[in-house]
Amino acid sequence: MTVEEDLTRISAPQAPSGAAPQAPPEAAPKKSSTKETLEDYTLRFAPRSYRRWTPAVVGASALGGIAYMADFSIGAGIGLTHGTGNALLAIGVAALIIFVSGFPLAYYAARYNVDLDLITRGSGFGYYGSVITSVIFASFTFIFFATEGAIMAQGLRYAVGLPLWLGYLASTLVIIPLVIYGMKTLAKLQSWTNPLWLVLMVAPLVFLVVKDPDSVQRWLAYGGEEGGALNTAAVMLGAGVCLSLMGQIGEQIDYLRFMPPRTADNRRAWWTSMIMAGPGWVVFGAIKQALGVFMAVYILDAVGSAAAVEPIEQFTGVFKELMPSWLIVPLALVLVVLSQVKINVTNAYSGSLAWTNSFTRVTKRYPGRLVFVLVNLGISLILMEADMFSFLNNVLSFYSNCAMAWVVTVATDILVNKYLLRLSPKQPEFRRGMLYAVNPVGVVSFLASSLVSIAVYFGLFGAELRPYSPLVAVGIAVVLTPLMAVLTRGKYYLRRTDDGIDEPILDSEGNPSATRYPCVVCEESYERPDLTAAATGGTICSLCLSTDRGGEHVLPAQLA
Incomplete structure (x- = not known):
């Protein structure tokens, strides 16, 4: 049926x-x-009549969306620059911040069946105020689509000699037919491909460690380009890159909004799936980043630092130790292509939701989600052709300030303004007419947090403070969000x-x-x-x- x-x-x-x-x-x-x-309830509450999946299916589908390979590149880039010790600390700091800030957002999405834009509207931003954050989220999706598309193109060039520009085009076009039909198709795609993806990624690394246990010691001892001494500035610089992934919670929520009602019978499964597929995504992401450092160190002498951050080179280098030569390149290519498809259907899907939300509210016209699938993919293709991958960590470091300002502002509004101060309505509201156009609580906090942290990142407050721009973004959002709620007495949350x-x-x-x-x-x-x-x-x-x-x-x- x-x-x-x-x-x-x-x-x-x-x-x-x-x-x-x-x-x-x-x-x-x-x-x-x-x-x-x-259309997959693009601008709507996701109705119970459509939410026929079990918590486990929704959770597995959401976790399938974190199969991206960018984590390996991000971890490798941090590790090669700052050393393994600093990289692991950076990854841990970022993971902790992402988990804590992502928990309330994931809970609200799963409990009330609304996406992150709809949550943002009623959590401090207002009906039109959240258009800003929708654009921020849409930017996240096309930046990471371009990153994953570039990784797939690198794999195609390595395996079959396809020119990069043609690989970029192929990695974009292959996504279109998969993303049209929304959650029903995505759930099947993620569930069916998860086992193969896990085997291809995990098994070779386990065998490598068993075969060459000294590789672990070499990885832990690696000092990087800067000598390897533990350094707070290096840790925070690395954490800033990892924190750019904070926007990933929005993509997890695009699955979690289809969770079934929480009942006495499914309570344990509901909470497990919500936590694992919501804020818990970052645990898997952190592991992949750490593995990225490990593989980059392992193949560094053979391929050089420039190639060591490319996942196709990393996995090919690992596979060479374990299997016949004729099987190495095909399996590495399958892993890279499978990962790229799994994440980029989510990037395209979530980006189309974000663009549609913004466009419809501003213009009061609804062109349909498919239009913005094509818009998002077009922007991604331009970024790929412009070789964004070569300066990926710089792009992510800058972007992370905006992502953190947004997510931490909303999370603080839920945890503090809703549950502690009780100045924000506990139940999320998203409907036009019920909300004020703009709520200064979230908008002011977000703008102050993002603008000041970006200024710190570009050194306007001195070179010594530059590595700490992520902490500035988080700190300002945590402090200013409840302060604004108190100053406005919660007046601008509900129009009715x-x-x-x-x-x-x-x-x-x-x-x-x-x-x-x-x-x-x-x-x-x-x-x-x-x-x-x-x-x-x-x-x-x-x-x-x-x-x-x-x-x-x-x-x-x-x-x-």
């Missing part, structure tokens, strides 16, 4: 008294259901506290309600969290409200 048939056969409970009458799901035209499935529908958004177990209501504009039925009352009567879905150019359906501001 298809997802479209699932959507139309579900029987929903009756609407409460006083609410708009409920439209039966089977009344929805098949064509519209198919379109909605293809009543959405005009009698039934609560959450059911008795605290999960988003599955009751369906009809939209007066598109005449389709949607689950309770996606709708508000329309100023003109009846209920209206979040997408139709977003594209209401005249604003006649938007509820007026609520009187104090």
Whole structure:
């Protein structure tokens, strides 16, 4: 049975008294259901009727998205420059910050079934204020798409002699047919390819360590270009590169928003999957970065420092120790291509969501997600052709300041402003009319954090402080976010506290309600969290409200 048939056969409970009458799901035209499935609830709450996967399937799919090879390059670059000791400390510091800041975001996505942009709107930024962070996230996706595409092109050049420019094009075009159909296809792709990817990546390294145990000692003793002494500045410079990956939590959330409701029966599996596939992604990322240092040190004498940061060279060098020569290049190429495809379908998918969110809110037009799949891939291809890979660590160090400012601001709003100060509404709000256009709490904190940390990174406050720009970004966001909430007394979070529908958004177990209501504009039925009352009567879905150019359906501001 298809997802479209699932959507139309579900029987929903009756609407409460006083609410708009409920439209039966089977009344929805098949064509519209198919379109909605293809669009994968781009700007919406992900309804219970679509979330048919178990926590384990969602978690495994999300972890499949971290199969990228950039971690090996990032770790290698840090290790060759600063030495293994400094690199491992840098990786650990960054992983701790990413885990702590990613936890509340992942929890909110899995619990309330909304993506990171929708969470950001109600966590300090406002309806239009989060457009800034959507662009930041979209930038993350095309930067890392370009990185992974470049790695695949390097593999194709190494294995079959394909020119780099043609490899860049091939690595872009192969993603398009895979990313069109959204979560349903991505879940299958990640689940089916995870076992092969794990075997190809892990088994050779285990055999290498068993065969050559001294390789571990050589790795730990490697001093790098700077001599190897432990140095706080070197650790923070390395951590700044690793922290550029903080935006990865947004891609994890694009899977986690499809988690099923948390119940007494699935509670343990739900929490395990949320933690492992949410903030827990960074544990796997940190391991890959450390392995990148190990492989770079192992092959350094044979290939030189320039090639030692390329994953195709790293794995080929490892495979040479373990298997026949005729098998080395094909297996290394399979690993690189498989990893690139697994992550870049996620990069393209998440980037299309971010661009669509921004464009629709600003223009009040909805061109469809596929348009922005092509936009995101076009930008990525330009970056690849411009040889971004050759100065990757510099790009990531600069970008990490913006990513940290955004993620830490939202995480602080959830942990401190929502749960400790209780100045921010605990339940995430994303619907137009319910939020102020701009909330100074998040916007001011984000801008101050990113701009000051970027200034520190470029040495405007002295060369001595430059390595500490990541700590500046984190510190300002942690302090300024609650301070702004206190100064504004939480006034700019909600424009309205009543959405005009009698039934609560959450059911008795605290999960988003599955009751369906009809939209007066598109005449389709949607689950309770996606709708508000329309100023003109009846209920209206979040997408139709977003594209209401005249604003006649938007509820007026609520009187104090």
